[in-house]
Amino acid sequence: MDPELLWSAAERPRRGRPPAHSRAAITASAVAIADTEGLAAVTMRAVAALLGAGTMSLYSYVPNKETLLELMIDEVSGDHRLPAEPSGDWRRDLRQIAHGQRAIMRRHPWLPAALPTRQTLGPNTLAVLDYALAALAPTGLDAQARLETFSLLTGFVASHMSYELAQERAVEAAGRTPGELLDAQARYLRSTVASGDYPHLAQALAEPGGSQSPQAVFDRLLDRVINGIAPGA
Template sequence: MAGPEADRSGGVDPEALWSRRPQPRRGRPPAHTRAEVTAAAVAIADADGLAAVTMRAVAARVGVGVMSLYSYVPNKETLLELMIDRVAGDQPTPPAPTGSWTADLRVMAHAQRDLMLRHPWLPAALWEQQTLGPNTLAFTEHVLAVLEPAGFDGQGALEVFSLVTGFVASHVGYEVARERAAARAGRTPRELAEARGRYLRAVVASPDHPRLARILAEPARSADPDATFDRLLGHLLDGLAATRGAREG
């Protein structure tokens, strides 16, 4: 027999979630708030990953029965929307646009990466996002202001925002996966990378991989994660600037 979580799964109603005020309930006032439930879910995801966020686990952390939890959030999909918007509000207030849209996008992307590294479940959660809460909308409005000097049309600006966010989410997902792989191997990410480098240099000593051998013989670029992210982000921003016919810092 399916449990209560399976019975109550469903889509997200953005109007009910963000626009309608909760109706007062009869009887005793609720012992907790939706914000407390959301904070509990975020804490579970931060500690154990998104898969650990079940209605049962959240109810246990809050200290209520599973069925009681549904009086605060109707289903897990809605809870995920609340989690995403809550952590989006954890970002520092972004600086005012400077007019250099590529420089401002770089600042935005680094802020996104910092947020996702603090909440490693967020990149995967974004692919399941169905609506935009108030914190997400505020950040979107800021990015659209940043992009105004570039001259993108409205849909084009949203596509650029999506492209940069997708890059950040993908890169952070890769970083987190590498750290977990290294931990499973009992090594640091740097130690694992060095072992991989030794293996590749031994393999390409044969004449079968001349191009790869030439690349590996070149001076190594910085392995610092921040520098790597910034370098790859720069390639993306240079490409976007080229579509506008101007390169910026």
């Protein structure tokens, strides 16, 4: 995939009749399909059907599904709502970015699985990256370390959201509430550690824990990641 061809070459006006479709409309249709039916349901045929177009007519705008996926990832990255400038509190700013990423992945649950296949960065993604680099400036980290930190943060959010969303699907498939499943897990672990075979686990379970809501768990893990980036900054 040629990133210059994908991102730098704007759609050129054609002679004769105006174009029947656009990359933006094709991308939006693909995102809509993925949101409701999952990433596997996104095919050029399905997108064409949603647009009321012939499948082959889309290939002059988007040459293949791989390119379409790149466009989809960057399209939803545009959902970020970041301030014009970082606040100067880099921990606060990174939390804001991570919370934005989590919200986007909840709206578009196919995104965590799509990110590892990404081959290039589009303009919306670059805007978030540039903001993150500015936000990290007060840490004193060099440019390479700041780039790696953004990658670390995004990787954490994507990995955690893959797990969180999978757990929600498992709960739904089981036909039980999250609270019922948590109670069942707690009963099982209490009976297991009573054997004395797992003393460290028994000690951990005996200590009071925080909220197990998805948001609370995410926030605790996020704090551990952020606090390890530049402890002295």
